[in-house]
Structure formats: structure tokens, C-alpha cells
Amino acid sequence: MEHEITLVVNGAARRARVPGRRLLSDCLRHDLGLTGTHVGCEHGVCGCCTVLLDGEPVRSCLTLAVTVDGREITTVEGLAGPDGLSPVQRAFEECHALQCGFCTPGFLCTVTALLRDNPAPAEDEVLDGISGNLCRCTGYQNIVKAVHRAADLLAEERAPSAGEPPRDGEAS
Amino acid sequence: MKPPPFTYHAPRDLDEALDLLAEVDGKVLAGGQSLIPLLNMRLAAPAHVVDVNRLPGLSGIEAGPEGVTVGALARQAEVARAGVHPLLGQALRLVAHPVIRNRGTVVGSLVHADPAAELPAVLAVLGGSVRLARRAPGGTGVRQVAADAFFAGPLESAAEPGELAVSAFFPALPPRSGSAFEEVARRHGDYALLAGVCAVVTLDEDLHVAAARVACVGVGPVPVVADVSEVCGRRPAATVPWEAVTEAVRRAVEPEDDIHASAAYRLHLVGVLAERALREAAARAAAPP
Numbered sequence: 001m002e003h004e005i006t007l008v009v010n011g012a013a014r015r016a017r018v019p020g021r022r023l024l025s026d027c028l029r030h031d032l033g034l035t036g037t038h039v040g041c042e043h044g045v046c047g048c049c050t051v052l053l054d055g056e057p058v059r060s061c062l063t064l065a066v067t068v069d070g071r072e073i074t075t076v077e078g079l080a081g082p083d084g085l086s087p088v089q090r091a092f093e094e095c096h097a098l099q100c101g102f103c104t105p106g107f108l109c110t111v112t113a114l115l116r117d118n119p120a121p122a123e124d125e126v127l128d129g130i131s132g133n134l135c136r137c138t139g140y141q142n143i144v145k146a147v148h149r150a151a152d153l154l155a156e157e158r159a160p161s162a163g164e165p166p167r168d169g170e171a172s
Numbered sequence: 173m174k175p176p177p178f179t180y181h182a183p184r185d186l187d188e189a190l191d192l193l194a195e196v197d198g199k200v201l202a203g204g205q206s207l208i209p210l211l212n213m214r215l216a217a218p219a220h221v222v223d224v225n226r227l228p229g230l231s232g233i234e235a236g237p238e239g240v241t242v243g244a245l246a247r248q249a250e251v252a253r254a255g256v257h258p259l260l261g262q263a264l265r266l267v268a269h270p271v272i273r274n275r276g277t278v279v280g281s282l283v284h285a286d287p288a289a290e291l292p293a294v295l296a297v298l299g300g301s302v303r304l305a306r307r308a309p310g311g312t313g314v315r316q317v318a319a320d321a322f323f324a325g326p327l328e329s330a331a332e333p334g335e336l337a338v339s340a341f342f343p344a345l346p347p348r349s350g351s352a353f354e355e356v357a358r359r360h361g362d363y364a365l366l367a368g369v370c371a372v373v374t375l376d377e378d379l380h381v382a383a384a385r386v387a388c389v390g391v392g393p394v395p396v397v398a399d400v401s402e403v404c405g406r407r408p409a410a411t412v413p414w415e416a417v418t419e420a421v422r423r424a425v426e427p428e429d430d431i432h433a434s435a436a437y438r439l440h441l442v443g444v445l446a447e448r449a450l451r452e453a454a455a456r457a458a459a460p461p
């Protein structure tokens with residue numbers, strides 16, 4: 001039996017006809033063509049498939065598409081704003097926090113929510129926040145740097161009076 | 173790595189859910205953080221899945237003087253944020269990762285009854301209970317199952333087919349009590365695969381140990397509760413005969429060998445962790461935050 005569902009993905013209502021067993025990850029990738037959400041392990045361990053469900057990061061490989069009928073999903077494709085990459089995305093670029101990029105969509109969604117809930121996380125809070133995301137390339141050091149850098153960029157955005165400091169592309 | 177086909181049901185209230193569970197041979201889907209991996213790996217192939225995520229009134233987290241009642245749809249992250257019980261908070265930090273806790277439910281973890289899961293140990297050491305509802309002739313049958321009867325075996329709880337766990341009750345700590353959860357896992361967020369111990373210690377007015385209990389996981393098919401009050405004796409924590417206490421805890425468990433660790437190593441660990449957890453719990457009881 002198929003189910004008619006509507007998901008609000010990155011701000012736009014999208015309809016799909018899916019069987020009950022369709023994973024949200026597959027619905028996004030195959031039914032809606034949003035292949036930015038990556039799939040690594042399909043049992044919740046790697047974090048690649050993390051998307052935001054009503055703003056909360058969740059594993060799309062451990063969520064049935066029908067369960068979230070009617071709800072809002074943000075994928076990596078929806079993180080950038082009209083002015084380009086989001087602060088978290090810019091920080092990952094600046095700090096060289098990705099190599100092959102396979103894990104990156106999951107990290108970006110996870111970190112976006114982490115910094116919204118905790119705008120100035122301590123080192124151990126960053127480590128705990130990204131502990132459920134695996135990266136086989138970077139060794140994590142630059143990812144951790146990027147999270148701190150993203151926190152700084154977001155703080156600057158919130159306090160525009162402080163003026164835009166020069167951006168030299170160097171990881172701090 | 174995709175779920176096998178099943179018929180999906182999304183009841184909109186408790187009555188409809190209980191009717192469905194009575195009619196079809198179905199699996200309850202709550203947070204899905206254990207069930208969907210099992211489906212993806214084809215370790216489970218239910219003909220029907222009854223998704224309870226749309227049921228109203230099951231997300232409550234109610235704290236009273238007696239303890240905390242956690243509804244079936246209260247997510248682990250919400251329960252941790254609510255800060256309603258120190259031991260629940262200490263245990264939830266060890267459960268999986270923040271993102272998994274956004275979906276996973278406290279009650280689902282209890283029903284799933286993984287022998288290395290943290291929350292069953294918490295329910296067991298506190299002597300809590302789970303409320304189960306089912307369709308009964310002319311109404312709803314509800315029973316309250318105490319922790320010691322709830323965990324029946326590895327991945328086996330007292331919840332029967334047709335039953336829905338509606339809430340779990342975690343008794344409050346008595347006055348002058350402290351708690352702690354200590355575990356060893358190879359990777360953070362990977363259950364207490366080697367061993368885990370949670371402890372509750374209550375002190376008397378002279379700050380002598382009045383009661384001390386531990387629950388151990390990862391070292392048997394179900395959480396093993398050991399009351400070590402007598403071994404500790406009515407004395408300050410600093411002079412408790414810790415060697416005798418760890419021996420008593422080791423005698424209570426029968427760990428097995430598996431790919432993660434040998435039985436002998438687990439037996440060693442459980443003693444070390446019990447002492448750490450009990451000392452920490454006693455310190456917290458003496459100096460409440």
C-alpha cells in the first residue's frame with residue numbers, strides 16, 4: 001500500500017507517494033531528487049544522513065517518510081541563504097573541515113542545530129555535539145576548529161555593530 | 173539495508189492504537205532508533221507496523237514528590253533537558269548521541285530491553301515500573317509492571333504482543349541521597365557494551381551510609397540489582413570496606429564472554445565501576461549540588 005505524503009522541504013511543500021517502508025533518506029534522495037543528504041551505514045551510526053526535522057537534527061535513515069508527513073525538513077541544500085553559504089558552511093570551507101565531503105552534509109546539519117541551541121560551546125560540548133558523526137578523512141581536528149569558527153561568525157552576524165573583521169581564509 | 177515490506181498504520185488516538193494492536197500482529201514504532209536499524213538489517217520483519225507517533229497525550233514528563241512519570245512519546249533529549257531526575261540525567265548522557273536522543277524515547281528503550289542499555293538499569297535500581305495498556309473486553313486493560321518483573325531476558329520485556337507501554341515511573345531519590353552512572357564502552361554512545369553500573373546511596377543524619385544499591389548492565393541478560401547496604405555498614409563513605417563491597421557486587425553477576433570482552437574482564441570491570449559509582453553517589457549525597 002502506498003501513502004500520499006507532503007513534506008515541507010527547505011521551505012517548499014513537496015508531495016510524494018511512498019510505501020510505508022520508505023526511509024526518509026531514500027524519500028529525499030530518490031523521490032525528491034535531493035541527493036545532498038548522504039547515506040553511509042543505514043543503521044544510525046555514521047551520521048551522514050542527518051537532516052533537520054522541525055529544526056531538530058535526526059537520522060533520516062532511521063525515520064520513515066510517512067511518520068513525518070506534514071512536517072518541515074531542512075537538508076543541506078536548504079542551509080545556504082539568499083546571500084550564499086551559511087556561516088557554518090563558510091566556516092567549514094575556511095577551516096578545511098572537509099576532504100572527500102561525504103560526511104559533510106550530516107556535520108553541517110548537526111552543527112547548525114548545535115550552535116543554534118548553544119551559541120558558544122566549550123570544547124567538550126563541541127566534541128559531544130559531533131560525537132555521533134563519523135568522518136573517515138579529516139581526523140576531526142579541522143571540523144572542531146570549524147565549529148568554533150562558525151560560532152564566531154554567527155556571533156559577528158548577531159552583533160553587526162562590531163563591524164566585519166577581515167576574513168583572511170586562515171583557520172584560527 | 174532497507175526495511176522489508178509491511179503494512180503501516182498511524183492511529184490517531186490511544187483507543188484506535190489499542191484496537192489495532194489487538195487486531196493485527198504488529199510492532200509498535202516509537203522513536204524508531206532501535207526498531208528501524210533492526211528492520212534495515214532485516215533482523216525483524218513484522219507484517220504490520222503501528223506508528224504511535226501521532227497519539228496525543230503521551231509526551232508528558234510529570235515530576236512530583238514521589239517521582240517522575242515519563243510518557244511513551246517523551247524523547248530522551250526532552251527528558252534530559254527537563255532535568256527532573258538526577259540519575260536519569262546521568263544515564264541519558266551515556267545513551268547514544270544527541271541526535272539519536274532527539275528521536276529515541278525513554279519508554280522505547282525500556283521495552284527494547286537491550287542488556288547493555290543504560291535506562292533499564294536506572295528503572296531497576298530505583299525500583300520503578302512501566303504501565304502497559306491493552307484492549308480488554310468492554311474497555312482498556314491497564315497493568316503496572318515493576319522493574320524486577322519487567323526485564324525478562326535479553327531484548328525481552330514483559331510487554332506482550334497487543335500491549336502498548338504508555339508510561340514509565342521513576343521513583344524520586346530519598347532525602348540525603350546521591351546517584352551516579354559509570355560505564356566502560358569502546359566508543360562513546362555505544363551502550364555499556366563492556367559493563368555499566370549505576371548506584372544510589374542514601375546517608376543518615378550523621379552522614380553514615382544508610383542504604384546503597386547498584387544495578388549492573390552488560391554483565392547479564394537483564395539488569396542485575398545488588399543491595400550492598402549491609403556490606404557498606406553504617407559508617408562514613410570514607411571508611412566503607414570497598415573491597416568487600418566490590419566482591420559482593422561481583423558475586424551477584426555472571427557475565428559471559430563475547431566479541432567485546434571476556435567474562436573475566438567484565439567481572440573485574442563491574443567491581444571497579446561499582447566502587448566508583450558508589451563513592452561518587454555517596455559524595456553527592458553528602459554535598460547536594
Ligand SMILES: Cc1cc2nc3c(=O)[nH]c(=O)nc-3n(C[C@H](O)[C@H](O)[C@H](O)COP(=O)(O)OP(=O)(O)OC[C@H]3O[C@@H](n4cnc5c(N)ncnc54)[C@H](O)[C@@H]3O)c2cc1C
Pocket residue numbers: 043044045062199200201202203204205206207208209244266267268269272275276277278279280281283284286288289290291331335336337338361362363364
Ligand atoms: C547509533 C545508535 C547508538 C545507540 N546507542 C545506545 C546506547 O548507548 N544506549 C542505549 O540504551 N540505547 C542506544 N541506542 C538505542 C536508542 O536508545 C533507542 O532510542 C531505544 O533503544 C529505543 O527507543 P525508540 O523510541 O527509538 O524505540 P523503537 O525503536 O521505536 O522501538 C524499539 C522496540 O520497542 C518497542 N516499543 C517502543 N515503544 C513502545 C511502546 N510504547 N509500547 C510497546 N512497545 C514499544 C518497539 O516495538 C520495538 O520492538 C542507540 C541507537 C543507535 C541508532
Ligand code: FES
Pocket residue numbers: 038039040041042043044045046047048049050059060061062
Ligand atoms: S546513513 Fe544514517 S546514520 Fe549512517
Ligand code: FES
Pocket residue numbers: 097098099100101102103104134135136137138
Ligand atoms: S571528509 Fe571524507 S568522510 Fe569526512
